[in-house]
Amino acid sequence: MSSRDKALLVALAIIVVGVAPVTADPAQFSGAELVFMPAVSDMRVVGAIMARSANAPTPAKSLKDLRAGSVFINEDGQARIVTAVYEDRGRVVIETEEPRPEYVISYAYVPDFQLQMTMDNLASLAPGVSIADSSRADDARDLFESDLDAATRDKVSWITTDDEIDDMMAAHDDLDLRMLRIDKVLWSSGIRSSDVEALKKMQSSGKTNGTNGSASTPGDSGDPMDPSAGGGTGSAIGEGTGTSGSGEATGGSLGGKPEGSAQISGEIRLQGVLRYILPQISGGFKAPSCKVSWIIHWWHPPIPKFEFSRGYARVQVESAQQFDFKLTGTLNLSAEVKVPIAMFVVIEPHTQLKFECGLYAKITLDGSITLGFEVSEYSRSEAHAGCDLVWPFIPVKVGGGQDNYFHTAFRPFLAASAELTGGLYVGGELSWSGIGLASLEAGGGLYVGVNGYIEPLGVMGYDSKIGGYGSFDEWIIYVNAEAGAFFKVTLGLLIWSHDLFSMRWPFWTWANQWEF
Amino acid sequence: MRHITIFLIVALGLGSCSLFGKSDEGPVYMVVDKGTNTAISTYYTDGSERITRTESYDGNEFVSRVRDFEYDDSGYVRAMTERSAGGAERTVMYTTTVVRGESGRIEKIVQRSDDGEELETFFGYDEVGTLRGSVVRSVGTDSVVMKDYDE
Numbered sequence: 001m002s003s004r005d006k007a008l009l010v011a012l013a014i015i016v017v018g019v020a021p022v023t024a025d026p027a028q029f030s031g032a033e034l035v036f037m038p039a040v041s042d043m044r045v046v047g048a049i050m051a052r053s054a055n056a057p058t059p060a061k062s063l064k065d066l067r068a069g070s071v072f073i074n075e076d077g078q079a080r081i082v083t084a085v086y087e088d089r090g091r092v093v094i095e096t097e098e099p100r101p102e103y104v105i106s107y108a109y110v111p112d113f114q115l116q117m118t119m120d121n122l123a124s125l126a127p128g129v130s131i132a133d134s135s136r137a138d139d140a141r142d143l144f145e146s147d148l149d150a151a152t153r154d155k156v157s158w159i160t161t162d163d164e165i166d167d168m169m170a171a172h173d174d175l176d177l178r179m180l181r182i183d184k185v186l187w188s189s190g191i192r193s194s195d196v197e198a199l200k201k202m203q204s205s206g207k208t209n210g211t212n213g214s215a216s217t218p219g220d221s222g223d224p225m226d227p228s229a230g231g232g233t234g235s236a237i238g239e240g241t242g243t244s245g246s247g248e249a250t251g252g253s254l255g256g257k258p259e260g261s262a263q264i265s266g267e268i269r270l271q272g273v274l275r276y277i278l279p280q281i282s283g284g285f286k287a288p289s290c291k292v293s294w295i296i297h298w299w300h301p302p303i304p305k306f307e308f309s310r311g312y313a314r315v316q317v318e319s320a321q322q323f324d325f326k327l328t329g330t331l332n333l334s335a336e337v338k339v340p341i342a343m344f345v346v347i348e349p350h351t352q353l354k355f356e357c358g359l360y361a362k363i364t365l366d367g368s369i370t371l372g373f374e375v376s377e378y379s380r381s382e383a384h385a386g387c388d389l390v391w392p393f394i395p396v397k398v399g400g401g402q403d404n405y406f407h408t409a410f411r412p413f414l415a416a417s418a419e420l421t422g423g424l425y426v427g428g429e430l431s432w433s434g435i436g437l438a439s440l441e442a443g444g445g446l447y448v449g450v451n452g453y454i455e456p457l458g459v460m461g462y463d464s465k466i467g468g469y470g471s472f473d474e475w476i477i478y479v480n481a482e483a484g485a486f487f488k489v490t491l492g493l494l495i496w497s498h499d500l501f502s503m504r505w506p507f508w509t510w511a512n513q514w515e516f
Numbered sequence: 517m518r519h520i521t522i523f524l525i526v527a528l529g530l531g532s533c534s535l536f537g538k539s540d541e542g543p544v545y546m547v548v549d550k551g552t553n554t555a556i557s558t559y560y561t562d563g564s565e566r567i568t569r570t571e572s573y574d575g576n577e578f579v580s581r582v583r584d585f586e587y588d589d590s591g592y593v594r595a596m597t598e599r600s601a602g603g604a605e606r607t608v609m610y611t612t613t614v615v616r617g618e619s620g621r622i623e624k625i626v627q628r629s630d631d632g633e634e635l636e637t638f639f640g641y642d643e644v645g646t647l648r649g650s651v652v653r654s655v656g657t658d659s660v661v662m663k664d665y666d667e
Contacts, residue, residue, distance in 0.1 A: 036663040043559075045567050045585050046593055046610070047627070047635050047654075049663045052647050057622055057639055059591045062565040063545045074547060074557055075570040075583065083550050091544045091558075097551060106664075 035107035040079070041065075041072040048073070066094055071103050079104040101287075102392040108287040108311075114280065180274040182325065190265030262335040272325025283315035288391040313395070314386030321379060328372035335365045341424075357428030362443070367418035377408040409461030409470065417451035421486065429492075437494065444487030447504070452479035457515065478513040482506050542566075566591070574601075588612070592627070606631075621645070632656075 042048035043061055050057040066072060070082045081099035085092065288311035343358035385400030423445020430437045454477045460470040484506035490499050542561035549556055555577050560569040567585060574580040579601060586595040592612035599605045608629050615624040625637045634655040642648045649664045 030657040030659060032657075032659040034659075034661045036661070038664050038666045040663065042663070043567075045570070045583070046596060046629075047633075047652060049650055049652060049661060050625075050637065052665050055641075055646050057625070057637075057647060057650060059587075059593070060565075061567060062561075063559055063567075064543065064565060075559070076557065076572050078556075080547065080556070088546075091546050094545055094547045095550045096547055096556070097549065107662075 030113070031111045033107065033109040034105055036073075037071065037102075037104060037106050039071055040104055041070065043072045044075055044077065063092070063094065071099050100393075105287060107289055108285060110283075110285040112282070112284040114282040178276055180276075182270060182272045182274065184270045186268045186270055188265070188267035190263060192261070192263045257340070259338045259340075260336065262333070264331070264333050266329070266331045268327070268329045270325060270327055272323060274321065274323045276321035277319065279317060279319040281315065281317050283313070285313045286311040286389070288389045288393065290391045308391050311389035311391075312386065313389060314384070316382070316384035318382045320381070323377045324375070325377075326372055326374050328370050330368055330370040332368045333365070334367075337363045339363075354431050355428065356431070357426075359424065359426050361423070362425055363420070363422045365418070365420050367416070369414070369416040371412070371414050373410055373412050375408065375410040377406075379404070379406045381405075404464065406464040407461065409459040411456050411459045411472075413453055413455035415451070415453035417449070419447060419449035421445060421447040423486070435494075436492065439492040440490070442487075442489040444485065446483070447486050448481070448483040450479065450481040452477065454478075474515060476513060476515050478511075480511040481509070483508040590614070592625075619645075 036042070036049060041051065041061075043063065045061065048061070050059060051061060052058070053060065063072075066082050066085060068082050068084055071079060072082070073079055079099050080096035081103060082094055082096050084095040086095075087093070289309050291307040291309070293305045293307065339361040341359045341361060343356060343360065346355045347353070381402065381404045383400070383402040383404075385398070387395040387398040390396050423443050425441045425443025427439065427441025427443070429439040454475060456472040457474040457476055458470050458472065460468070460472060462468050484504055486502070486504045488499050488502040490497060492498075540562055542563050542565050545559040545561070547556045547558070548554065554575070555573050557573065558571040559567050560571075562568050566587060569585070570583045571579050572581040572583075581601070582599045584597045585593055588594040590612070593610050595607060595609050597605065597607045608631050610627055610629050613626040613628075614622055615626070617623045621641060622639055624639070627635045627637070636653045636655060638651045638653070639647060640649040640651075647665060649662065651660055651662045653660045
């Protein structure tokens with residue numbers, strides 16, 4: 001055993017014998033015996049050792065008799081030794097610290113015990129973490145004792161669906177297994193643009209190049225692209241032709257300003273499942289003791305006789321857990337260009353309510369790129385320590401051991417998808433001060449989408465029994481593309497949007513993969 | 517004016533001596549940890565120095581648990597209401613039975629609670645009748661806590 005292990009075990013033993021707060025409530029340990037030192041005052045209100053008054057027990061308790069050096073058990077069952085007593089703002093402040101165990105107990109015995117942690121011992125759960133269904137069984141040893149075989153080791157056991165979790169739970173029905181689901185967005189941010197500055201620049205540059213006609217004078221309205229003021233795309237098209245009069249013919253209620261919007265958002269997300277067996281703790285404790293008796297003979301004065309008996313402390317902790325998780329960073333891009341063809345607008349100036357309807361073309365681009373890591377981590381540990389205790393509380397023959405197994409494997413992946421759609425729509429939107437209240441649109445057109453991913457064919461990992469293993473020498477690229485026609489009807493209310501009807505008719509699909 | 521001054525002084529003196537009526541509130545004791553200078557618990561007492569309320573604090577000095585106690589006429593706990601930081605509240609009622617020996621000394625006290633816990637406290641006396649030790653036994657688990665009193 002190395003000196004580091006010895007130090008660890010000594011520390012563990014010392015914790016067991018009492019550097020940790022001495023708790024006076026042995027109720028959860030059946031058959032425990034605890035003898036307080038005579039000077040200890042038990043200040044618990046219920047179930048406490050009673051005080052003595054006039055040679056009789058009394059339920060009355062008072063903290064007024066506590067002085068520096070007094071040892072007492074507080075309401076939480078913890079032993080404290082008083083270091084000072086003083087008044088502060090109308091309260092009596094009793095300054096305390098943890099006493100050494102020999103100041104508190106003259107004898108302690110905890111028979112061998114075994115504790116199985118339960119969900120009642122669960123103190124808190126982090127946001128984004130939920131408890132999965134659990135199964136309980138008598139034999140919870142499998143996960144304790146099994147190292148991973150080669151087939152399992154080479155697989156990142158990322159669980160993707162609730163069904164798979166349920167299947168796994170059913171397969172381990174004999175284990176006292178618990179599960180925590182974790183789905184937590186660690187970071188997210190987004191930028192939204194309702195106007196595309198590039199379009200304005202394009203339009204203004206078109207005018208300065210002198211390609212515009214002048215049938216519809218831009219100065220007639222504050223915004224030449226405002227269809228409600230008689231401007232708009234139709235006018236711009238007419239102007240672009242250079243033919244006098246053609247702008248007037250298509251101006252007015254026809255056409256409108258192209259509207260562009262784009263949104264970029266990103267997030268880092270942690271999704272995973274933590275499976276664990278509730279820790280099992282076993283141990284025992286007996287405090288050392290010293291008994292004094294007197295040897296009395298007629299030929300000499302009484303001689304004290306000291307009889308020492310050794311105590312012991314031992315503890316064993318077993319646990320096992322597996323954490324499969326996926327850490328992903330995703331960047332989403334969505335852009336939309338809406339080109340009004342024939343729009344009708346009604347604006348109520350007082351309330352700033354605006355209703356707009358008409359025929360328009362819309363081009364959308366949705367894409368995402370995700371970089372992620374899939375990680376599977378499994379560990380099983382058993383640690384035990386024990387020592388003999390010599391009076392008063394000196395640990396000797398400290399020994400122990402540990403049996404740990406640790407395995408982790410991971411693989412990265414990069415996935416991307418993009419879809420471009422273009423079509424004609426009819427629709428209307430009610431808005432207030434630029435905020436969309438309700439909208440309905442129906443339309444169809446063409447789409448083309450592509451998605452793919454690249455990932456290694458194997459995993460890399462570390463196993464405490466065999467060391468590092470695996471490589472990323474071989475990779476696979478998979479690409480899938482599709483083109484077709486679509487038609488959909490979409491209802492929008494404030495920020496909520498829902499496709500009432502959506503249908504796609506693909507006429508071209510293509511998929512391929514390359515390994516290298 | 518002189519008489520009024522004397523009357524006020526006497527009234528204040530009597531008031532401070534609680535002769536106008538016994539106050540229901542006694543001293544408040546706050547137990548603090550010397551190392552971290554944080555409060556561990558606070559004990560509220562009544563005029564008889566009986567503990568009527570305890571507050572326990574977590575490591576950040578937030579109240580983690582409050583217990584209120586009521587006593588019967590003999591001074592034994594009759595009810596304990598416990599509230600935890602999470603909002604859970606429970607009230608436990610206690611009944612105490614005192615068993616006396618032929619000499620009239622208390623030999624055993626049985627405390628039962630309505631949540632099923634039962635504690636027996638045995639008392640031992642020496643030959644001159646001095647209480648020398650007590651043993652609290654949890655009936656359910658057979659665990660015991662003992663103490664020898666100072667001579």
